[in-house]
Amino acid sequence: MPWKETTTMEQKIEFICEWRTGKYTITELCRTFEISRPTAYKLISRFENQGFEGLKKHSRAPGKHPNATKENIVESILKLKKKYKLWGAKKIRELLFKEFTSQEVPSVVTVHNILKRNGLVCPQKRMRRVKPVHPIFDPKSCNEVWSADYKGKFLMGNKIYCHPLTIADSRSRFLFTAKGHYKENLKSAKAEFKRVFRIYGIPKQIHTDNGSPFGSVRAIQRFTQLSYWFIELGIAPVFSDPASPQQNGRHERMHRDLKAACAKPSAFDLKAQQRRLNHFVKEYNNIRPHEALGMKTPADIHDFSTRAFPERIPNFDYDTKYKVLKVTESGAIRWKSYYWVYVSAALKGKYAAIENLGNGIWKVFYRNVLLGYFDEKHLRNKQQSTRLETNLV
Template sequence: MPWKATTTMEQKIEFICEWRTGKYTITELCRSFDISRPTAYKLIHRFENQGCEGLREQSRAPSKHPNATGENIVKSIIKLKTKHKFWGAKKIRVLLFKEYPKEIVPSVVTVHNILKKNGLVCPQKRLRRVKPVFPIFDPKSCNEVWSAHYKGKFLMGNKIYCHPLTIADSKSRFLFTAKGHYKENLKSVKAEFTKVFRKYGIPKQIHTDNGSPFGSVRAIQRYTQLSYWFIELGITPVFSDPAHPEQNGRHERMHRDLKAACAKPSAYDLKAQQRRLNRFVKEYNHVRPHEALDMKTPAEAHNFSTRPFPETIQHFDYNHNYKVIKVTQNGAIRWRSYYWVYLTIALKGKYVGVEELGNGIWKVFYRNVFLGFFNERELINKESNIRLETNLV
């Protein structure tokens, strides 16, 4: 029969039992259990004060550390995390510099560990590593490119959908507006853009996706009625490639924060929902540090546009070698009195310029923006109406 192996805890209990009998001296017990006298007295002292629990292995870590984070800073970290529950350690640490001297503010890792210790870090799903996509539109200064988009609709408490329209500067990430609408239509979008243009000026370009009312993959150059209004204001519309939202990734990333802050859960009606959207815009622009801006806020990085919003559309004079033709109500131009070249219904009532390239090829412009080509010979030979083409075959 093999000898039974005893654990350290069992030997400690056996030592205390033998000591309590009073039959043995401390010297005899130390010799029997092969321990030192200080160890024996320490075990006896712990047993007398804490009972059997005092015999368990004690942590050797010091109870106090000279470089430990102050209790007041720990409370501030927890308070900030409670207020901004979707922020990480980097952003919370930046706010600590506003309350405490630089020398005592802990590192990002320490802030993260404090949050984790207090159960304030939510484990995130590990994302699949993909090939990085570099942005096509990468502005070098403020107001060079703005981005606009309708964040996905969501149900409010009254079972009506809210469609938040967002407009932001692509360089500084400054969010001009987050406006809740009942529908995604031209009237609502144009009214909100007008309000933003009057306050902040106009950009050189506006980057959107291909959804209505911003763009249409079936239209000439993807331009819509809203696009032609931008052109009349001196703004160039630019679009992401179809099915490639990552080309406007910085705007989509902002939408993720907006959804977490305003749509989970949503408010009861549009009025209450708009108050949430307004609070998010204020916090996003003036409080939340942005890593891509060296932990500055968008408000600190943004400058107002030097191009004011024109209240009236200026008349445009085409070059003298252009033929100026009015687009009819059906969205086409009449050619040689007998034929029609269809453009788009979005241009009805407006004037386009037509320039001859030679061999019957004509280029069509709206103001200073190229729209497409048409072949006069094809039009006459087929004796039928044709559509404008964006590329020569």
């Protein structure tokens, strides 16, 4: 018959049980269980103070670590997390430099572990890895390219949709506005662009998607009435490829933060919702560190534009080599009295210019922007109009 194996805990319990009988001395018990007298007295002391729980193996880790994060720093980390619930360890750590010295501020991993120990880290869904797409328009200076878009609509508490218009500088990520509208239309967008232009000046380009009122895949060069207004101000409208929001990823990433901060949950009405949007803009620009900016804020990087907004559209004089024609109410220009070349309904009442390239091929311009080409050989039917082509075949 094999010997019965016993665990250390079972031997401790057996030792205490034998000691409690009072039949044996400490010397006899130590000899039987092959332990020293200090060990025996330690087990008896633990049993008397904590019961059988005190016999369990204690951790040998020191109660206090010399490199442990100071209590006041831990309190600041938890306080900042409570205030900025959607921020991670990197951004919270950056704000600690305003209160403590660089030697006192713990690492990102330490900040993350402190948040995790206090149950303030939400497990994130593992994202499928995709090939990184770099932005088509990657400006090197402020006000070179601005981005604009309508963030996806969401219901407010009064069951009415809010459509936030956002405008930001693509270099500094400075968010000029997040304006809530009831509808995505030209009038609302143009009014907000005017307000922003008057405060911050105008950029060289504005990057948008192809949705109304910014662009139209059916229109020549995708230009809309808003696009032509930009051209008149000296701003070049540029567009992402259709169904390719990743080409303006930095703006879409900002939209994700805006949605989390302002739409989950949303406010009751547009007035209350606008207060939330304004608070987000202020925090995003002045407080929230941005990793792509070296953990600086957009306000630290951004400079005002040196190009002022003209209250009146400046006149434009075409070169004498061009032939200037007026766009009719139908959006077409009249060619040789009875032929028609369709340009765009958004240009009705304005003046376009054409330039002869030879062999019956003509270039069509609006101000200094090329719209397309037409071939006068195709002008056969006097009752129909010819559309412009963006490329010559």
